[in-house]
Amino acid sequence: MRGKYRIPIRIRHYWRFLVGCLAFLLVLTVTLSSVPVRPYVTSTSDTGGDVVTHDIAGTVDLFDETVAHRIELVFRDADYERMLDAFYAEGEKEYIEADLVIDGTTIPSVGIRLKGNSTLRSLSRNGETPQRSGGPAGADGQPRPDGQTRPDGQTRPDGQTRTDGQAGRAGRTDGGAFSQTSLKAEEPETLPWLIRFDEFVDGRRYQGHREIAVRVGGMGGGSTVLNEAVTLNLLAAAGEVAQEYAYTSFTVNDRPTTARLIVEHPDEHFAEDFDGAGVLYKSLATSQFTDQGDDQTAYADDFKQITMKGSQDLQPVIDLIRWVDTASDAEFDEQLADRIDVESFARYAAWQNLLLNFDDMAGPGRNYYLWYDLATKRFTVIGWDYNLAFSGSATQGPHEQGRLGGGFRAGGVAGAPAAEPPAGFTPPDPDDTLPDGNADPGGNGAPGGNGAPGGGDGGPGGNGHLLKERFLASATFKQVYEDAYRDLYQRLFADGAALAAVDATAEMLSTVDGSDAGTTSADAESLRTLIRQRTESLASNEVISRS
Structure with a gap:
């Protein structure tokens, strides 16, 4: 009985109440653990959105389509390799940190990641495409490294002829370019990217934009993506709500410079239209x-x-x-x-x-x-x-x-x-x-x-x-x-x-x-x-x- 005096007197006086509270919490835990929580918004406010704390003005309107723009990206090779590892192993498109220069304005610590779904099925790394079911390896969900035989006996390495004599891509004879671009991890300047300005710096925007997309050449518009640029031009001229766009030179690390189409990514800023x-x-x-x-x-x-x-x-x-x-x-x-x-x-x-x-x-x-x-x-x-x-x-x-x-x-x-x-x-x-x-x-x-x-x-x-x-x-x-x-x-x-x-x-x-x-x-x-x-x-x- 001497041990009970080691318990504080307040706890000894209210032990029944404390035990009751613990029992009640146990009942709630068991009862509610199987009940789904459904989020509903009861407010009818017409306001909302993230707080913007820093909007970088830049020197040139990013989406002035009459101007030849310039974009430079610098990132660590080790980060890039880890990003590729995640994509190839799990299909995850993770952000990595990069320093960005747009038309002479330096923006440190932006987030960049691969963009696209089926586009990335043609992405090869050291000659092999991703090895996972349902991933970019093949439309039938089977892993397909370059050169592997398909179930129908046709091969799909880049540019190799199929057994029926046709190239490994669709053809067009009625006027439009029609092809699927093959992408290589060793050529990051050709890949489709999503650039996010607030991934590593909260509340940051560039000319009101949270994200911009760097488009990739392919079906419909050849390597120049002229079809998308022309379409957006026509929509805007007709007064329709459409994404802004522009062409830019695009340099990644010390790789060769390419010309790319950049497009506004529809986000909160897009709603202002x-x-x-x-x-x-x-x-x-x-x-x-x-x-x-x-x-x-x-x-x-x-x-x-x-x-x-x-x-x-x-x-x-x-x-x-x-x-x-x-x-x-x-x-x-x-x-x-x-x-x-x-x-x-x-x-x-x-x-x-x-x-x-x-x-x-x-x-x-x-x-x-x-x-x-x-x-x-x-x-x-x-x-x-x-x-x-x-x-x-x-x-x-x-x-x-x-x-x-x-x-x-x-x-x-x-x-x-x-x-x-x-x-x-x-x-x-x-x-x-x-x-x-x-x-x-x-x-x-x-x-x-x-x-x-x-x-x-x-x-x-x-x-x-x-x-x-x-x-x-x-x-x-x-x-x-x-x-x-x-x-x-x-x-x-x-x-x-x-x-x-x-x-x-x-x-x-x-x-x-x-x-x-x-x-x-x-x-x-x-x-x-x-x-x-x-x-x-x-x-x-x-x-x-x-x-």
Whole structure:
């Protein structure tokens, strides 16, 4: 009994109460450990976002596309090798620290990482590509080092001929450049990069931008990515919300200087292009646009909220998905304008068709943003990632949906039959993949490839989006879509804006250190040919000729 006096007197007096509290905590722990915690935002504030403490002004507007810019990156080789180790072992795209100089302005300790998904499947290191299932090694999910035999007996080393006599990439005979760039870790100046200004220094921006993307050459625009630059030029000239862009010389450590396209990465700064208060949501490549219940965490692989985090949430998007999925045809026609800016959406759909951009909201990359206006309670669909624009068939009609390499299917309805490709067209190899997208982009053999609504039945990676399909299939909205199509055709092709944009962009690129005059000239002429063919083909289409 003498031992009890070693216990403080306060504890001896209140031991029953303390034991009761401990028992209660134990019960709570056991009971709540199996209950999922669902984050909901009850605030209706129209403010939000990270705090910016240092916005670097620089000396030249970074996205002045009329200026030849200069970017220099310096990082430690050991850090770069560790980044590659992580990517090859786990598929992780980790940031490393680098010192950056933009147009003469030094910015120390920025974060840089590899950018892209399927783009990086061609990334080799010491002659080998990543060895992991489902990673960049191969579209079929099997490890595939350079030179390894595919299941069909064809080999896929860089540039090696396949057993059917074709090169290991898709070919194009209808005017546009069409290839997939092979990347080498030993040439970091050619890789796709994401540069983040606040990764290692909180609150820092450069001219309001948190991130910028350094694009890689490849499908659609050759090594110069002229197709994306021309597309962004045309969108901006027409008053559409679009990413800013510019060409720059690009030097990494002591490697040779190359000419690269840099593009604004849609973040909080991108939302400033919209009038009024609203919320910006990004569709992810794994998005299905299908109802997955009320738990917002269930949509984590579908949409990412960009702005108003902490004051707004994903509920408006969930409500839209549910309504599109359940509304009758009559309800869809009568009530869509209450939920979507219909005129803007008609222009969006017309732009994607006219520009032959099959990898839009209905494509394998699910490339679009949603802007939710807090005043009108309506959404606007915003396009982005146009590195595959001008990659289809010049003969694609206003009511035909494009596919990779020029094939297309009639109408906006899921499961519509595929149209015949142009004469002489060489179809893409099924093993070829998209930059920032998924394998088998044409839908041939891929789940949901025939346009499963919203990608829900076919799963991520297939083509189709229920909202776009229902809109284009509706007789009620046919007129507004065709009116938008005729107007944009006149401004884009008939009035010569597209050809003028190619000329201006190619001329600008030729002044950038590291550019190759021959390559620029060839890519520009290829794009001009496709634009001329498209202009001529659509001129006789009844949608265009109808007065």
